[in-house]
Amino acid sequence: MKLDQTRIPLYHEHIDYVLTDPSVNFDVPGHKHGRSFPDFYKQMMSEQMLALDINSSKTMDNLSNPIGVIKEAQELAADLFQADQAYFLVNGSTSGIQNMILASCNPNDKIIMPRNMHKSAINGLVLSGALPIFIYPEIESDLGISMGMSLENVKKTIDEHQDAKAIMILNPTYYGYTSNIKEITEYAHQFGIAVLVDESHGSLFALSDKLPLSGLEVHADMVTISMHKTGGSLTQSSILFHNEGLISASRVRSVINLAQTSSASYLLMSSLDVARYQLANHPEMIDDLISLSDYVRNEVNKIEPLFCPSEELLNHDTIYDFDQAKIVIDVSNLGYTGFEVVDLLQEEYHTQLEVGETNVILAVIGLGDDLKTVEVLLSALRSFVKRYNKKRKTKYSSVNIHVPITLRTPREAFFSKAMMVTLDDAIDKIASDQIMVYPPGIPLAIPGELITKQMVEEFHFLLQMESQLIGCTMIDEIPYIRIMKEGI
Numbered sequence: 049m050k051l052d053q054t055r056i057p058l059y060h061e062h063i064d065y066v067l068t069d070p071s072v073n074f075d076v077p078g079h080k081h082g083r084s085f086p087d088f089y090k091q092m093m094s095e096q097m098l099a100l101d102i103n104s105s106k107t108m109d110n111l112s113n114p115i116g117v118i119k120e121a122q123e124l125a126a127d128l129f130q131a132d133q134a135y136f137l138v139n140g141s142t143s144g145i146q147n148m149i150l151a152s153c154n155p156n157d158k159i160i161m162p163r164n165m166h167k168s169a170i171n172g173l174v175l176s177g178a179l180p181i182f183i184y185p186e187i188e189s190d191l192g193i194s195m196g197m198s199l200e201n202v203k204k205t206i207d208e209h210q211d212a213k214a215i216m217i218l219n220p221t222y223y224g225y226t227s228n229i230k231e232i233t234e235y236a237h238q239f240g241i242a243v244l245v246d247e248s249h250g251s252l253f254a255l256s257d258k259l260p261l262s263g264l265e266v267h268a269d270m271v272t273i274s275m276h277k278t279g280g281s282l283t284q285s286s287i288l289f290h291n292e293g294l295i296s297a298s299r300v301r302s303v304i305n306l307a308q309t310s311s312a313s314y315l316l317m318s319s320l321d322v323a324r325y326q327l328a329n330h331p332e333m334i335d336d337l338i339s340l341s342d343y344v345r346n347e348v349n350k351i352e353p354l355f356c357p358s359e360e361l362l363n364h365d366t367i368y369d370f371d372q373a374k375i376v377i378d379v380s381n382l383g384y385t386g387f388e389v390v391d392l393l394q395e396e397y398h399t400q401l402e403v404g405e406t407n408v409i410l411a412v413i414g415l416g417d418d419l420k421t422v423e424v425l426l427s428a429l430r431s432f433v434k435r436y437n438k439k440r441k442t443k444y445s446s447v448n449i450h451v452p453i454t455l456r457t458p459r460e461a462f463f464s465k466a467m468m469v470t471l472d473d474a475i476d477k478i479a480s481d482q483i484m485v486y487p488p489g490i491p492l493a494i495p496g497e498l499i500t501k502q503m504v505e506e507f508h509f510l511l512q513m514e515s516q517l518i519g520c521t522m523i524d525e526i527p528y529i530r531i532m533k534e535g536i
């Protein structure tokens with residue numbers, strides 16, 4: 049690190065500007081430091097916080113063209129995370145992922161990516177017109193969740209598509225598992241293929257040797273982190289990092305400005321500056337987080353018949369490494385699905401988990417947790433198992449990720465004439481929307497893919513499990529989806 053990481057330039061300027069500047073504002077926002085809000089809102093949100101909701105100005109800089117305090121705050125982030133440039137994002141990693149695709153691919157350029165990408169990447173394909181070459185991740189059969197990509201598979205795909213412009217890597221998956229990012233990056237770079245990393249769930253990776261390798265440590269070209277997920281900033285704030293070489297800085301800047309708001313929130317941006325300061329000056333917080341997570345994992349493994357996988361699952365390839373702070377718990381021996389366990393933990397124990405799937409539930413341990421908070425989780429799990437254990441394997445089989453049949457590009461299918469049909473009538477038709485359970489937001493079908501009978505059965509199963517099936521509209525309690533009007 050070359051810069052003075054004790055500085056918090058954007059935060060300090062933000063506070064000074066609001067609290068000490070005597071100017072009377074005749075600019076937007078029109079609520080004028082919160083004064084137009086009703087009293088109940090002012091009290092609930094705090095008047096100071098409302099006053100801090102300001103727009104850009106000469107003093108406060110502008111995210112669309114940072115030349116002042118935002119620029120300095122971004123440089124400090126780039127310095128800490130060891131990247132050439134950092135760009136603050138106020139529309140989550142969704143915008144970072146789409147920016148990475150738009151910065152590296154023109155319409156009809158090939159991009160290699162795992163099929164278990166987040167919906168934002170699929171939307172990035174629609175926006176850019178890039179052609180996906182999907183790699184199918186390994187599905188861990190006991191846990192029923194998708195893992196990383198095999199190195200051999202990646203190399204074979206690159207060999208067959210040497211003209212690809214980019215490869216996108218999920219580092220880690222929603223459940224915290226990684227692929228061999230170092231070798232994948234080195235191989236892709238041999239062919240001049242840009243490496244884009246969705247590190248939404250790995251904000252801390254670059255800052256600790258005890259966590260999996262970050263895309264930044266292996267010199268990927270672009271990396272997006274959701275600082276708001278595990279890095280300690282406010283929800284919706286993320287950072288996009290760029291390393292010079294295959295993609296030019298000017299292209300990155302113009303792509304960012306394509307869809308970025310011209311009224312970026314200073315609450316979000318300041319929180320990025322403060323979260324960066326906190327991580328730079330208190331690295332022990334990450335060590336404590338890892339120790340706390342290891343403790344939770346060990347304690348969960350003492351609660352029979354729960355199982356919390358650890359190093360033994362690693363296979364040096366598709367499960368190359370894992371994020372200790374993601375507590376994946378196999379609940380299938382309880383006789384309940386993960387969907388049911390998550391709902392019951394919330395309803396009966398006021399314990400909110402990140403997500404549940406057929407066989408597993410996921411608890412995320414964060415920088416703000418301590419022994420007291422994790423004890424709430426552990427005692428809820430202990431009590432839950434005593435009360436609900438049916439002492440048999442859940443009767444549901446895992447939700448599969450199929451190798452879908454792609455008949456149109458995502459962009460072609462998205463922009464074609466579409467119609468709504470019932471789920472059952474959609475069999476053998478082409479999807480024109482994404483369909484997914486949220487969270488985790490991994491599409492089960494994407495625009496251009498053939499809807500099969502097996503898929504429809506799975507959608508019915510998920511609806512029966514009361515999952516939020518995005519892309520599916522209920523009309524008179526019958527599920528409808530959007531398909532291409534034009535047939536196969």
Ligand SMILES: Cc1ncc(COP(=O)(O)O)c(C=O)c1O
Binds near residue numbers: 140168246249284
């Ligand atoms: C793997 C993955 N990538 C990207 C995103 C998008 O991140 P954000 O919510 O910050 O837009 C998510 C969100 O859950 C995600 O799980």
